[in-house]
Amino acid sequence: MVIEHNVKKTDTVLAETGKTDFIAVLPDCPDEYEQFAASELCWIFSLAVGVKPEVVSEKDLTAKTRRIFLGKTEALKKLGEKPTFEEFSYDGYKIRTEGEDVYIYGLQRGTYFGVYEFCKIHFGYRYYAKTEIKIDKADKYYFHSISVFEKPDIDARSLGFWSTYKLEVTGNFEHACRMKLGRNLHTDWILSAHTYFQILPKEKYFAEHPDWYSPAGNNLCLTNEEMTAAFIESLKKIISETKGNYLMMGQEDNFEFCDCPRCRAKIAETGSPSAVMMRFSNKVAREIKAWLKETDPDRPLTLVTFAYNATNKPPVKTDENGKYVPACDGVVVEDNLAVMIVPFSCVYSKAYNDKKYNPAVADTFEGWSAVTKNMHVWTYCCNFDNYMINFNNWSMMKKNYSILRDYGVSFIFDQGSHNSPTPCFEELRQFLQAGFMWNLEQDEEQLTDEFFDEYYKDIAPHMKNYWQMFRVRWDFIESEYGEGARTGAGDSSCWNLAQFWPKEFLSCCMNVLNEARAKLELLRVKEWDKYLLLRPRLLKDSLSVRFILLNVYGNDYGSELSRMVQKFKDDCKACGILVFNEGDFMGVC
Template structure:
């Protein structure tokens, strides 16, 4: 979340719909402004430590490269061994920063936080650690120069021959130390777009989830040691879970984990967690632990604590998921045990921070109890409809209040499970909005969304915003649940009612007209329209001829986009296409 922030607006322009701007047209500099570039020249140099680590070196080169794109002037990068100049952009801790009258509380910044501050004729961008320096540079370029990176292929870099900045005192520390979503374009930790959006989670886990059978494979052990596996309804079952109170299982997991961590010692997180189905062990010892704690998490947390005690330099995580979500009565997680708390069952039409439905009330109670007994909590949230990846899913308004609620409970990290395939409804918008809100959930989500729609769709973003608002309003009026295993037919009398579909089509007709002169914007608008087209086919909206035309266009756009899946599991584009045309041609033949 943001700390103190006091600025005079940059004299660069990045326009928004309301007519306000991130900057203004260049004018005469005042005594409180630093002139970074004017008349094709700059008095500034970029300074970094002579022994700067990798990401600080990247921070300096990225700043140099993007300022050159903006102004056509390349600022030199120098080490802190050169004499100090009158005008410098100082990156990170170095000898020149030490000579400035600028006190930076590095300890309070943590490894990712940073300070952006003007000090006399100098601009300081200093992070608590190497990564903070890079995040500080990207934030300066975004908030004070007007650069935008919407996706890996869509950015907006302003062009300004004169670049002046006012007084800045901006301290930022992320609300969540670990941030990840699985939208394909931004899922890869360390990719340029993930770094620019300040997403840092993903590649730091040795085992991610559902890992019991990775450490105790049933194909290797069940035949000879069925007692290693769950007792369910009086018999040992191969394909459920492990027997968590069996001492041989505990020792086997410790042995396997030692082998795994030795091969990848740099990875801090290792998940020892239940498989993705029911069937927890009901043997007398497991049942006794569960009865004592009032939840199957009793035997699970005892098991994970025992393993984690053998790996004090690692964070051993486990899922609080479905049958294990409820926290135990008396047990506490060891300091190096992380809880991956999942929101699978929750309604998405309202924020779980305020929703009165029983499952949301239970979740609020449970997260409070988990926060009291666990130092490390990673929330596993969902912004996906598993059975309908390409379908309208109006959940954008709940993202901010949900993340604010999580931040208030000391949650360490957030993973938003999203569509891992190409495409999906507003995948680019959701990924961008989530990245911004995971860093600072208190910022204006509506402004972030407008900025994205403007930059990504051009003028067509205006009717698309009205489409988004109209659909969200209709969902709220209906009072219906929005579920991650639902689909269009659940809302045929709500936000997908026939009269609303007519309105949505008109808005997209307008958006396509506004984008018609720009092939890039036009293609993006067509992709944004696909979920509405998909819903109309699922709802049998219109006569058979109109649905055939809808199908023709949907699958033409899908092919151009490279879309391969219409659900999470087995509905390929080819399979869905065959189903649609078989159904429509059968109707035609009647």
């Protein structure tokens, strides 16, 4: 979301080949975000002009020079600027110039996201994938006067793909940051997912306080006042000892809700387990808010509760006009509390609010939006039973993110093939999904064309044709067989069906890929470096159609099959494909 964007080129040279007069200035005690911002600024300068700006601390400034101040510096304070969560959220940033000084700053990640925008303005920097970074070529790059303020449409964004989720793998953290994500599901969380028993461990408390837990022992008893008091005190200790922006108060991973007589009575009174959960969660949120106000008033912290399994149904009823309203008192969500929602059994080739195809999902979001304006969403963007076939949610990416934004969603974890790269235009998918979550005003077709042109270059027309062929085929499969984009695990088949993939269609796909390969061969002599860049990209994306051919029509190849399978496995290894589905239970054929 662009709030302000005023940029004007000047006659001052920012940098030229092998030289820059600008230095980067960090606070005397920079945080991890500011340090990374300096590192990224140096990296991009080096790409553009082959030299890095000197990086100094404010206390080491010795003379007036051209300076790029990064983060919450004393110089920024003198301008009367202090980033706050209310204005910036976690990832927003500002860039402003005062004469020939530059100030790039945010509350946390915003500082290095601002560096990327500064470099886009000055160098034409654009990041598409790990191996595709664009810099406009020039002998000199001129300084711009700038007044920019941007915040993402979805405040906290995470994609659950191998290269954006496994941040401990070399290069993946930097990649996630450059995609303007910078986090996975667990980053920034003090506790995440199913946490009741982390907050009040059974092994510590059950023997003395069995009534704090449900009769079956699978969850907490949320109507027990003594348990609630202990829960709050435990949270205070955890929060005071651990950095983080979010803390999940999440029930355990089962379908049970406490069925003691008191809880059954409260469910009957309020109408649902979720109403009981919200009364409990709101009480905790109020106590923690009051405690933080006294002990750490500047600390931004969002508590989160889980609309999951027994509590997925929102605590609402309909009024005389059919509009959702709170079912009872005490369920409207406190302002320091968010609700994490999982859109179970969703057809991802349709809109979340499509009441024909996704009635339960639509009702879930509409219902919860009647009691909260701050939702978190854990959603999905692949078939976990089959990573090797394109997941046809392309036309719904932007629309569904827009729907979530309008419902007040501030955090999205979109889980994909987290334990392996895939051959299904994964780089395009990441570029679009990350781009839309940052700025939903971007044109979908223009963004897609930009990626194909920059990433696939000479073979872009062929690769876009191949991509579109699968989309058209999926539209037919959905209309003819009713098989939409589902996530697997009982929701759908593994998709390895002959009626889905006629051999004639697959042969046409292979023909397009062979045309791309022929185009590549023309580059071998004249543009060897480009050939080496594009060849593995073509190879990786060809694996999907080859996988279908082997799985569906393997018996047609007779004695050639074993050789083809081995070649396919070798190519998968070369492209980094680790498994073919989440559980690694599917072979080649």
